[in-house]
Amino acid sequence: MANLPPSHYPDIGQIGEDLVAQWLESTDWVILHRRFSCRWGEIDIIAQHHDCNSGKNAISPNFTQYPTLAFVEVKTRSFGNWDAGGRSAITLQKQTKLSRTAGIFLAEFPQMADCACRFDVAIVYCQPISKQPRQLTTAHQALISASVAGYQFYLQEYIPAAFDSAMDS
Template structure:
């Protein structure tokens, strides 16, 4: 296996761990997870959840490095615009009658894993950022 394949495998593993931790956290808030890893040709929404009458689109950013103080720093204005586009597509794709949402909010959950042992869930640090704006 080449170096690039090893890096890609590690990145995928780190991402899965982070998304699982974020989903467990969202579930612990009492929110209902409606979808995970919803994809179109335009991109992917990590988590879509319902917090009462609020639809919450959650971007999960996971790192097992010290590149960012908080992994949420990797979310750009372009990423937020793409999330809005994808949320509109997700809403349009829902079965009739479409649910009515009082509010649609965009959040992020940043997950910082231990650099030496990303699988050490106890060492993971989660941070919830509510209401992302450009």
């Protein structure tokens, strides 16, 4: 069987990001930017959430809670991959690049400077549909799944505030 040209295969990473963006929107996040890039690197998804408790609250009636910005790194991997579903690919060097890129985003959009910021990681698994279906290897149920271009995708884990900002140190 001849190898198909690379253009024949879907962009697995893009589809994984689409799945995560869809899930974020279904949980009341607003997608501000996809694949934001600068000289430091790229952030897959930048999303904003207005908490239900925005505005006045019982603890401090004059306190106004700012929206939360999530800088989301999406790791899409096949089952049995070498890097723990993408977790071990989030090295200190990668975290520093993400932090610097987030800083550039905030400099370009100063109206977001007062938002609470965090770095989230989304773990997406994919497998070809044509193969014998496998059980998910973790005890957690997928947050969302989709079949696209002959593959089954599962948002297996979403890790809010997965690492501290390298800018904070």
